[in-house]
Every structure is written in structure tokens, then in C-alpha cells.
Amino acid sequence: MANTTDPTGSSPDLSTRLALDRTRVAYDRTMLAWIRTATSLITFGFGVYKLFQILPAGTEPRSHLIGAHEFGLLLVAMGLVSLLAATFEYRQNMRGLGAAYAKSSRSLSVVVAGLVALLGILALITMLFRL
Secondary structure, three states, rough: OOOOOOOOOOOOOOHHHHHHHHHHHHHHHHHHHHHHHHHHHHHHHHHHHHHHOOOOOOOOOOOOOOOOOHHHHHHHHHHHHHHHHHHHHHHHHHHOOOHHHHHHOOOOHHHHHHHHHHHHHHHHHHHOOOO
């Protein structure tokens, strides 16, 4: 079996670096898929909330176990929780690749996740205070 590092043990050889790059990019793609899913949940939840907020005048809302307001809140909360869990998992996976390698290249997917989370929190606040 070939040695994957040079004799000084300071850096991995080319095939190891490429394998680490492929793994990192796979983690990024997974994170972006979670961001896409969370964005869909947040926007759909906010859309449901706003759609049912526009009831015709004189129409009484039916009594259901869960209304449109609660359903929208639930979807937005699910989107935020899934984004938080995905970010936590992504950070764990990047730490697993190795401290030196993880520091060498930063991914923008965590920044995008933060921005989507911020928008989701704003939507949740808007829905909670019925703005």
C-alpha cells in the first residue's frame, strides 16, 4: 500500500487531496440541497399563511384542528429546524475531514444557510405578530 503523504508527513499526495476535494464538494452539495428544501418549506409556509389571511369579508373561518395560521407556522418552523440540523451536520462532517484541510477552504453554503435562516426568522416573526 502506498504512503499517502510525503516523507515529512506535512501534506497529502495528489490522489488524497482530490479525494478530500470530492468529499468536501459532496458535503457542499448536500448542504445546498438542505438549503433548497428549507427555503421551500419557509416560502410555502409563509405563502399558505398569507393566502388564507385574505379571506373574503363576511366569511367565517371554519373550526379545524389546525388552521392555516398554525399550518404556516409549522412549515416555517420545520424549515428553520431542518436548516439548523443540516448546518450542524455539515460542520461536523467538515471537522471530520481534518482540522488543517477544513480551514484551508471556506464554503459559502454556510453563509447562504445563515441568510436563508435570517429570512425564515423574519417570516416567523411576521407570522407570530400577525403583521
